[in-house]
Amino acid sequence: MGETGGAAARSEERRRPARxxxxxxxxxxxxxxxxxxxxxxTITAEAGVAKMSxxxxxxxxxxxxxxxxxxxxxxWLGLYRRRLEEARDARESVLAVFDxxxxxxxxAYEHGFRGCGLLNAAAELPAxxxxxxxxxxxxxxxxxxxxxxxEQLLPDRPQQARTVAEHLAFLLEGAMARAGLEGADTRLEHxxxxxxxxxxxx
Numbered sequence: 639m640g641e642t643g644g645a646a647a648r649s650e651e652r653r654r655p656a657r658x659x660x661x662x663x664x665x666x667x668x669x670x671x672x673x674x675x676x677x678x679x680t681i682t683a684e685a686g687v688a689k690m691s692x693x694x695x696x697x698x699x700x701x702x703x704x705x706x707x708x709x710x711x712x713x714w715l716g717l718y719r720r721r722l723e724e725a726r727d728a729r730e731s732v733l734a735v736f737d738x739x740x741x742x743x744x745x746a747y748e749h750g751f752r753g754c755g756l757l758n759a760a761a762e763l764p765a766x767x768x769x770x771x772x773x774x775x776x777x778x779x780x781x782x783x784x785x786x787x788x789e790q791l792l793p794d795r796p797q798q799a800r801t802v803a804e805h806l807a808f809l810l811e812g813a814m815a816r817a818g819l820e821g822a823d824t825r826l827e828h829x830x831x832x833x834x835x836x837x838x839x840x
Contacts, residue, residue: 657695659685664706669755670748673703673762700769703759707772710755714776717741718783728790729837732806735784736830739814743823753818754811781807792840802840806833 654662663685667676678699682689696702721734721741743751752758760773785803792799813829 656685656687656691659687660692660695660702661705661709664702665709665755666748668703668706668759669752673759700767703763703769704772707756707759707769707776711772711776711779714738714742728787729834731787732784732791732837733830733834735780735787735806736810736826736833739810740823740826740830743814743817743826750821751818751823752821754814757811757814758818777807777811780810791837798840802836806836809833 660681663681664676667680667684671680678689678692681702682692685692692702696705718734718738721737722731725731725734745751756773756776760770763769781803784806785800788799788803789796792802809829809832813825816825817823
């Protein structure tokens with residue numbers, strides 16, 4: 639990007655509402671550096687807003703963390719819905735969940751892909767923290783989406799649909815964990831292939 643383009647991008651960024659800029663900065667820093675290691679000063683400096691602006695939009699850092707987790711969930715749902723639009727049947731709808739995770743892994747992260755941002759954050763939060771509940775609800779919703787597609791695929795076998803959904807959710811989470819450790823989406827590609835093979839044998 640040239641000097642003129644860079645100046646235009648910075649000007650555009652400054653016109654965004656402070657809440658959006660704070661959430662965008664928190665998303666970058668929390669994912670790259672971790673929730674605990676990222677202070678309020680770092681976020682406000684990156685967002686280009688005064689500290690008071692943060693507290694006008696969020697009651698605390700914990701409130702900001704929860705907003706970040708909610709935003710990550712909505713971001714993933716957007717990717718999933720776009721993939722779902724391309725699915726022609728229930729089998730492809732199940733695989734759309736895997737594709738949405740792969741799309742998330744393909745983002746241009748500052749320090750590379752580090753796995754599921756939601757689980758990374760949850761690992762830093764204490765037991766009982768509302769943020770952990772946000773992450774748990776996300777994971778439950780993902781498994782529920784898989785189960786819904788499988789119930790369409792196996793209309794006469796609801797129990798098997800739920801069992802396979804749990805199996806695929808475990809496969810997906812394991813692949814994300816390994817992909818995060820390895821900094822590449824290869825494990826997600828393998829998981830999708832395994833899921834497709836399992837679906838073909840139902």
